Amino acid sequence: NRDLSLQSGFRLQLNGKLSNDIDITAALTDENTPIQPEGNTQKLQEIDKVFVELRSSNITTTLGDIEVNFSGSEFFNFNKKLQGAKGFAGFDKTDIFLTGALSRGRFNSNSFNGQDGVQGPYRLIGADNEVNIVVIAGSERVYLDGILMTRGESNDYTIDYSNGQIKFTNNRLITNASRIVVDFEYSDKKYSRSFIAGQTRTAVINERLKLSFSYIRERDDPDKPIDFVLSDTDKTIISDAGDNKFLASKSGVVFVGRDSSGNSLGLYIQRDTLINSQSYTKYIYSPGDTNALYQVTFSFVGIGKGDYNSLSSSAYVFAGLGQGSYLPLIFFPLPVAYQSADVGLNFKISKDLSLVMEGTASDFDANLLSDADDTENKGGAFSSTLIFNPKNLKLGKLSLGEVQLNVRQRVVNKLYNAVDRLNRVEYNRVWDIQDSSKLTEVTTEAGLSINPGKYFRVVTSAGRIKRGDTFNSLRGAVDLKFSGDSLLVPSVVYYADYITSKDNSLDYGGKWIRQYGSVDYKFRLFKDPRLGKYNLAAEFNGEDKQTRSLSFDTTNTGSFRFYEFKPRFIISDLFNIDLIYQFSYRFDDQFSAGSLARQSNSYTSTAGIRLKNLDFISATGDVIVYDKKYTPEFQSKGFADSRTILVTSQSNIWFLNRGFNTNLFYKVSSERTAKQEVVFISVPLGQGNYKYIGD
Numbered sequence: 001n002r003d004l005s006l007q008s009g010f011r012l013q014l015n016g017k018l019s020n021d022i023d024i025t026a027a028l029t030d031e032n033t034p035i036q037p038e039g040n041t042q043k044l045q046e047i048d049k050v051f052v053e054l055r056s057s058n059i060t061t062t063l064g065d066i067e068v069n070f071s072g073s074e075f076f077n078f079n080k081k082l083q084g085a086k087g088f089a090g091f092d093k094t095d096i097f098l099t100g101a102l103s104r105g106r107f108n109s110n111s112f113n114g115q116d117g118v119q120g121p122y123r124l125i126g127a128d129n130e131v132n133i134v135v136i137a138g139s140e141r142v143y144l145d146g147i148l149m150t151r152g153e154s155n156d157y158t159i160d161y162s163n164g165q166i167k168f169t170n171n172r173l174i175t176n177a178s179r180i181v182v183d184f185e186y187s188d189k190k191y192s193r194s195f196i197a198g199q200t201r202t203a204v205i206n207e208r209l210k211l212s213f214s215y216i217r218e219r220d221d222p223d224k225p226i227d228f229v230l231s232d233t234d235k236t237i238i239s240d241a242g243d244n245k246f247l248a249s250k251s252g253v254v255f256v257g258r259d260s261s262g263n264s265l266g267l268y269i270q271r272d273t274l275i276n277s278q279s280y281t282k283y284i285y286s287p288g289d290t291n292a293l294y295q296v297t298f299s300f301v302g303i304g305k306g307d308y309n310s311l312s313s314s315a316y317v318f319a320g321l322g323q324g325s326y327l328p329l330i331f332f333p334l335p336v337a338y339q340s341a342d343v344g345l346n347f348k349i350s351k352d353l354s355l356v357m358e359g360t361a362s363d364f365d366a367n368l369l370s371d372a373d374d375t376e377n378k379g380g381a382f383s384s385t386l387i388f389n390p391k392n393l394k395l396g397k398l399s400l401g402e403v404q405l406n407v408r409q410r411v412v413n414k415l416y417n418a419v420d421r422l423n424r425v426e427y428n429r430v431w432d433i434q435d436s437s438k439l440t441e442v443t444t445e446a447g448l449s450i451n452p453g454k455y456f457r458v459v460t461s462a463g464r465i466k467r468g469d470t471f472n473s474l475r476g477a478v479d480l481k482f483s484g485d486s487l488l489v490p491s492v493v494y495y496a497d498y499i500t501s502k503d504n505s506l507d508y509g510g511k512w513i514r515q516y517g518s519v520d521y522k523f524r525l526f527k528d529p530r531l532g533k534y535n536l537a538a539e540f541n542g543e544d545k546q547t548r549s550l551s552f553d554t555t556n557t558g559s560f561r562f563y564e565f566k567p568r569f570i571i572s573d574l575f576n577i578d579l580i581y582q583f584s585y586r587f588d589d590q591f592s593a594g595s596l597a598r599q600s601n602s603y604t605s606t607a608g609i610r611l612k613n614l615d616f617i618s619a620t621g622d623v624i625v626y627d628k629k630y631t632p633e634f635q636s637k638g639f640a641d642s643r644t645i646l647v648t649s650q651s652n653i654w655f656l657n658r659g660f661n662t663n664l665f666y667k668v669s670s671e672r673t674a675k676q677e678v679v680f681i682s683v684p685l686g687q688g689n690y691k692y693i694g695d
Helices: 232-241 427-431
Strands: 011-017 023-029 051-055 059-070 078-091 094-103 106-113 141-144 157-160 165-168 179-186 191-204 209-225 249-251 253-255 268-275 278-285 294-296 308-310 316-318 329-331 337-348 353-365 378-388 393-395 398-412 441-451 456-467 471-482 491-503 508-523 531-548 560-574 577-592 595-611 617-630 642-655 660-668
Touching: 059 094, 059 191, 078 191, 232 249, 268 294, 278 316, 427 471
Parallel strands: none
Antiparallel strands: 011 023, 023 051, 051 059, 059 078, 078 094, 094 191, 106 179, 141 179, 157 165, 191 209, 209 337, 249 329, 253 294, 268 278, 308 316, 337 353, 353 378, 378 398, 393 398, 398 441, 441 456, 456 471, 471 491, 491 508, 508 531, 531 560, 560 577, 577 595, 595 617, 617 642, 642 660
């Protein structure tokens, strides 16, 4: 017999007026199913979002699932999805914002390079190296080579929020030269975490002086752990660890022995050995072995920081001391607290001259259960920018058009902590910073932009950064642009920057030049518009970096060079057809045997066709073929040639005066898939489903 059960849910959406001055919008439900939306569209449909919003002429309040966005400042930029309440009030030249809520996630950023022939998935990890995380839907920002990507199957990438995995679409070819950065929030349900924030802005002196004050506090409740219990011994370990999360851990090895029949209950064998004349105990994955008497839990500690590598979710193999990414440890979650205050000033000194200043202070306690290291909790930062921006600057009879000159200085104390990303994406690459240690930074920059007319623009900049007493970097850049479309001549863009850096603590010196250029020419060959418009273009991109030892003035392994050339031809509106073909050639030189040597040559061909503006059909098709060939010198070092083919085809066909529609979609791409592992474990006779018949 089977039981009959009935489940029902209530969901209500409403929008209307409570009175002449108050509007209401609400989404209510009695269901408790936090379903993550699919991350394959540009706009997410969060079906589990519950809120009530009340609006009047100058006040708005929201209760339930809310989103808080602070922007427009140097140090106080973040976006968070919360559960709580927020309110905004605007009064003439002053506005006030307040919110109190429970935090849904924790911010983290991942940076990594792609792989040849692999569009994904690329797994995201948490701030404490968690590998199985749930990303808060819509919180991610994905950058490829420093450019912000757009989510969606027809755009740049898709994301599986439940597994924390990102795949890039065929619109973005991924290679081992692709630099990927992902900022995101993920569900970190370790302790109940409260969130309080507020901001006020006002304008005085005929709005020439604008002032702002912001505050945020985010705090775990150490007395309310979620889904785990800390013993007195565990709390002692956490208290003694201070802010060092690696000390806040215990062994992941548990002796489980044998059952009453003498069968082993573990998955790992314990074996003592000697490594570099030192005794060492290692664990060997061998389920079903009579000596497998241990269960071992491993934690990810970072590439090259562990002794084991993962073969699957339960199988780990010893790789050598410092040769792996995992250790047999269990880390205790540490309750943290963060608060920060920020003051901003924008003073319009004259019509063309402005001064912008901002100061901030932070207090970050990385372990609320320990008083150790609390003297290093507080830090601060300050920035000031002077902007001269005349709309039509003249030097005698010479008109320079719109000019902007700015001088900026920023000081960031080594103990300062930001709530979200502090620096722009690829900040370390911009300044050639070699280490991630926190040091006091002093940055001085100046920039000049000249727009003498609608056809020409010149932007130059120079800057210097000092990190502590050991690192110093100087950089200069120029950006030229000529727009020739309206003159029926080619448009030209050229950008170059040069960086020289020195790090005494690492015995490192670097010189780095980066260049980009493009020529784009649009024209018509025929007067008949049905015969299409034509576009010839070419791009050039290259970098040359030379690193050396400061002590011996010799070239080091960080040196590299690459140049890339991309000619392109486009025909558009040719009898309802668009055609495109692009070819790319790139060569890479890497350090080998004391100097730079040719590592590889890469060839990329891209062809596309669009069929449009027809009553019964529209279609698109794209093919990308990427070939990378290594030289014999690097093939002997283990590098292998690779080829990637990406195909995307989509057609929409309408029948019976568009009464019926058929959509055909075809895609070919290279992705990684999870490998299924089957493990057979010996059990007493009659309790298993398989019989061992020999190898």
